[in-house]
Amino acid sequence: MLRIYDTQTGGKKEFVPVNEGRVGMYFCGMTVQSEPHVGHMRVAVVSDIFRRYLRYKGYDVTLVINFTDIDDKIIEKARERGVDYQEIAQENIDKFMEFLAFLGAERADHYPRATEHIDDIIAFVERLVEKGVAYESGGDVYFEVGKWPDYGKLSKRRLEDLVAGASERVELDDRKRNPEDFVLWKAAKEGEPSWNSPWGKGRPGWHIECSAMSTKYLGEHFDIHGGGTELIFPHHENEIAQTEAATGKPYVNYWVHHGLVNLVGEKMSKSTGHFKTMAEISKRFPSDVVRFYLLSTHYRSEIEFSDERLAEAETAIERFENLFRTLERLVGPEGEGEVAAGASAAVADARRRFLEAMDDDLNTAQAIGHLFDVVRVINQKIGSGAEKPVLRSDRAVLRELSGILGLLEGVGTALEQVPAEVLELVRARTEAREARDWALADEVRDRITALGYRVEDTSEGPVARKNK
RNA sequence: GGCGGCGUAGCCAAGUGGCUAAGGCAGAGGAUUGCAAAUCCUCGAUUCCCCGGUUCGAAUCCGGGCGCCGCCUCCA
Known part of the structure; x- marks a missing residue:
């Protein structure tokens, strides 16, 4: 039985899909204002693991990852470089895709972009205005937080606390009725990219795109919505308010938030310039190593990024590679030769434990521990001269399990050519x-x-x- | 100030009430080897930040400290 931790209820829940046999998942991708860093890649790997494992469990999975391709910083950057904002966005989307492939993450089913869904977004905002929970003011449209009694249910914040905290930090904007209201549609400023709307020329606010695009591709009530913990508030809180206010039904069953990637004890962040780009990492470490490193800690924990960690991961992953290559040399390529009826007892046992760990909120760290047990057992068998069919069936288990993690694909499937x-x-x-x-x-x-x-x-x- | 989370061997990291506290990296010894490499075996926390409490029993629950991180503002 698969259990998944849900941020909203604050505990693990048995996974029961909205529609039998099918799973809809939406993960917040990135705002493509600059090139992806290692932090962005965690969402790629986490969403990929969820998809692979749910598929392994027999579900038909639809994965959607969005790109916010219009925001202040993209506009600013385009202005600095004297190019169209779309050029900046496209450049970074291409890089994101490149690193997704580098990390062995399969492509999502949809990669919607905000600017390609302006009509859907406008329709969504109109619904909110009609319901009386949003109002137009000076060409902007705001969501009136006070009209939504459930506000704060995801992030466990009370409106009063927010207002109190906000008074020190947030600049008062006289177009807002209340300081906690957030923008759904922003009136265009001179020279900015804009679209026509019932409220005049403008562009979408940040939160609304995810409501419009997720429900478009997955329906108004779907299974899993994910992203980094930093998005819990305000982004996901706002998404719930908007979407449930518009549809009048529950939005998401499982809110999945992964821990942030830290660099020297501090989170990576575009705004502070404190980050490592994927371009830098992918040049220095093989794909499996980076992926293994990201999976060796549970997805909900923070993870420290450092060269030492990656070097350790590299040593660890070599043990798997060595074994696959040794096996190929000893018993031939996979899919060929006589295979024993079942894996040996110790391997079957480790396999069971691996799957139990994965069933427990995708505990890849624990699962990897059991995978090392499989490696040790097979190496022992090689050392004691086990029969080839037995080694082949044990290898099949190693392949099955490392495949669930998306690791070592293509390793040991063909002996390398030596000059x-x-x-x-x-x-x-x-x-x-x-x-x-x-x-x-x-x-x-x-x-x-x-x-x-x-x-x-x-x-x-x-x-x-x-x-x- | 408010909300959420974390603190487990030299390092990383599972484990959240009861078998010997997974696994990896580093280190030591051994087997194998001409030497290596690869691989295997053995060794490390009488104890889980500290102090109280609950319990027959706690790393795991409760209270109080200390330290660290995230969010409350664009951010995976």
């Missing part, structure tokens, strides 16, 4: 070793190393492998 030059050196080294000329053998090994390969003397003879 003739390296093979020649391996042969030369073997000859030197047979002549017990250790000095020469080591010298040849150094030359192999210099070519970026390393040689390992296995029970079946020397094997050359490319270094990282």
Whole structure:
């Protein structure tokens, strides 16, 4: 039984879909004002894990991830560079997609952009105005928070506290009736991109796009809505208020919030310039390493980003790679050869525990622990000369489970090609070793190393492998 | 000030009332090896930030400290 933690109820709940056999998920992607950093990639990996596991459980999953492609900073940046705002947006969307692929995240079913859904957004705002919970003022349209009694139910805030806190921080805007009201539609300023609306030229406020786009693709009541914890308030709180006020029904069943990625003890943030870009990371570390690192902590916990953490992840992931490659050498490619009827007992047991961990709010950290047990058991079996069919069926479990995590796809599915030059050196080294000329053998090994390969003397003879 | 969360071995990280407190990285010893690499075995918290309390029993629940983080303003 799959249980998922819901921010609104503050606990884990058994997962029951709105529509039997199907799951609708919406994750807040990014405001494409600058290039993606590692923090943005966590949502990509978390949404991907949810999708993979729900699909593994037999659900037909629809995943939607949005892009906010119009906001003050995008406009500002476009002005600075003297280009159209869409150019800035597109550039960063392309990068996001690139890193999504780098991280082994499958493409979502829809990637809606705010500017491509202006009509839907306007219609949504009109509904709110008709219901009397939103009002027009000077070309802006605001949601009147005081008209929505449930306001604060997600973030557990009381309106009075907000008003008290806001008085010190928020500039009073005389177009608002109340300081806590938030904007649904912003009147255009001179020279800004704008769209026609019943309230004159303008553009959508930030929160409304997610209500309009999520319900458009997933229906007015759907299963899972996710994003970083920083979005709980005000963004998701506002989304609930808008959507439930408009539709008169519950909006989302499971609010899923992942912890933030910190850098030297502080969250990464575009506005403070305190972040590592994905471009930087993807150049230095392989995809599986970054993904493994992001999955080695539970998604709801904060995670510290550092080179040391990634280096550890790299060492850890090599154990899996080594095993897949060793197995391929020993028992041949996957899908070929005789396979034993079931996995061996210890592997089957670890598999059961892995799935239990995943059922418990997608506890990938714990699941990975059990995956290492699978690795150890298989290595032990190799060491004790287990039969090939047994190794093949155990390997199938390793493949199944690492596949749920989206790790190691393509690793050990084809022995790597080693250049003739390296093979020649391996042969030369073997000859030197047979002549017990250790000095020469080591010298040849150094030359192999210099070519970026390393040689390992296995029970079946020397094997050359490319270094990282 | 208000709201939410965290504090587990050198580091990272599971575990949220009851078997020996997962797993990874680092380290030590051993097996194997000409030496390595890879792999396996053994070793580490008498204890879970501190102090009280509840309980037959607490890392896990309650109260109080201390420290850290996030949100309350655009942000995954």
